[in-house]
Amino acid sequence: TQLLEQSPQFLSIQEGENLTVYCNSSSVFSSLQWYRQEPGEGPVLLVTVVTGGEVKKLKRLTFQFGDARKDSSLHITAAQPGDTGLYLCAGVSYGNNRLAFGKGNQVVVIP
């Protein structure tokens, strides 16, 4: 059973469009991290959200942590081909502080 469900699994959009991907769970997390992974490379940390309801912006990327600390979303404004990649969310569990990853959102931005 996957602790974190990411949707959609695959998304293809044209350059300049906006997109939102989601990371959902029935578990509560102490914090949640988003990573981007490109082919042949390891994941790279984009942001960590800690407080329920928190919104963080990284240039054209906006990350939100749900009020109940069970879910998160990533919104990309005016997507560019350089945004192409696998976006992974990872929740930190209370107690064991273990990091659990979802399967990822594969985003393809077409020039």
Add this chain to the structure above:
Amino acid sequence: DAGVTQSPTHLIKTRGQQVTLRCSPKSGHDTVSWYQQALGQGPQFIFQYYEEEERQRGNFPDRFSGHQFPNYSSELNVNALLLGDSALYLCASSYQGFGQPQHFGDGTRLSIL
């Protein structure tokens, strides 16, 4: 400032063999975690090493073992390889790592024939 480095980058083995993968953490980091990433999946936690001891372990069989050296580098050993062990093996480092953001290497691609 070197990031996380892993070796080798690619490896081909046959069923039943044993393999050792190596990882050097980012400078200043003392905790190393290993993950298995199958095709189309997110990374799955194997185990974490801190102060040369296994601190946490995921749902992986005893065929998967590891070691951390005094210089914080680490090895992942897999015995009696199965076809299902084919995956990208990622090493990540952090400072006193419980729940801390992970700095990943580019992984070792292991193929089992």
